[in-house]
Amino acid sequence: MSDTPKIRLRGVTKRFGDKLVLDGIDLDVAPQTSMVVIGGSGSGKSVLLKCILGLIAPDSGTIEIDGQDVLRMPHKARDAARARIGMLFQNGALFDSISVAENVAFGLLAQKKATRAEARIRAEEVLAQVGLAASVGDLAPAELSGGMQKRVALARAIAASPDILFFDEPTTGLDPIMGAVIDGLITEQVKRMGSTAIAITHDMASARRIGDRAAMIHKGRIVWEGPAESLMDSGNPMVDQFTHGRRDGPIQMELRR
């Protein structure tokens, strides 16, 4: 493994209005490993991924991919860097005006990596990987159940075999067995295809299955980082409270107000 991290964040800060969402995030993800990010609802996990993707511009800090600062790159290079990242959005974000198969093949066609026929074959292949029959390809996204939509979104994210993969809650809304299947698929992308992944999850079993390392974000800061196996016995009171789902502890849920 080389020394440069695949993804390297330093002091990434973002505020919306007077609300500080990211407060100086430092994070390194080594090549061909997966990082699991956990943290409470609204702690800024999705915003963090969107910052790395360039969809949200951070107020300060640096974001490097392969040692290159994406925030200060020329436009063309940034687009190229972005094309190497596949993203599974938290709510799926499937294009509802086109069919499932067209959704999955979208990136391949946009990057001109395949002809229409080839893209269709690849789409069916990836749909099969996420446990969906080829006939699903002809349906509209709105005709699918929530869990099926999530799997199609996953298929779309991995269809072009991107170098870097982001998963925003890949198994939320799936039944436990399908969740395990999807976890397996994500691990395979990292172990066999050599992708680098960041996955956000609230499911601790899934976090330990997919993650090499794990980080916890709280109030816009990384409060803990360590091996994913140690999530349940990290020795960090915040992580312990979170992973065991205890009501009492250092994290006070701001329910009132």
Added chain:
Amino acid sequence: MNTLLNAVAALGRGALSACEATGRVTLFAVLGLSHILRPPFYGRAFGRAMLEIGYLSLPVVALTAVFTGMVLALQSSTGLSRFAVESAIPSLVVLSITRELGPVLGGLMVAGRVGAAMAAEIGTMRVTDQIDALTTLSTNPLKYLVAPRLLAGIIALPLLVVVADILGVMGGFIIGVAKLGFNPYIYLQNTFNALYAEDVISGLVKASVFGFVITLMGCYHGYHSRGGAQGVGAATTAAVVTSSVLILALDYVLTELFFTK
């Protein structure tokens, strides 16, 4: 004193934010237009927009035109009979329709139908992260979503207005012949004698500008909507209101340009 200062400050803030909004819309328009000219081109998206704006708006525009022509003939017969110049009815109808009412009423109907739908569709895509998803899939949303719609608006509206012109004149003709006792042949002859190419062309240019304004407002408000279903609803309203007002204002400006020398 303080209240006066406050009032001035509020006025200044209002003016500033109006300038800022105008700047943002202009930038959006320029970017959208520039993507019409640069590849890749999305033929399917353009076809879909043409269908939506042009073909599916035909019934409502056609009905509007027919009834407008009929009412014009009827109103002018009661008005003009006071001056005993009823023979001017055919030319009044055809000039009003081609120069003004075809493009303006057609534009307003399409603004309600298409501008609203467009803002709702793009707004929903925005709030469900679909626009972000496009970007991550190496597709420029301005090129994929906005440019085809702008182009379709610019092309489809004049085509609709040609239909509206013909049907509007037909509406006037029906009333003129069936109710006001015109000889059909004389009615048509009067119509064509009064009509010059520039009447029709100025109307079509107006239509093109209105088509651009409608799709621009639909795309702009949809693209910048935020905050779930409520935000999309607000974007839809804003798209219809701004495009309707702009159509009427630009109609005046274009009329000045075309007809006052």
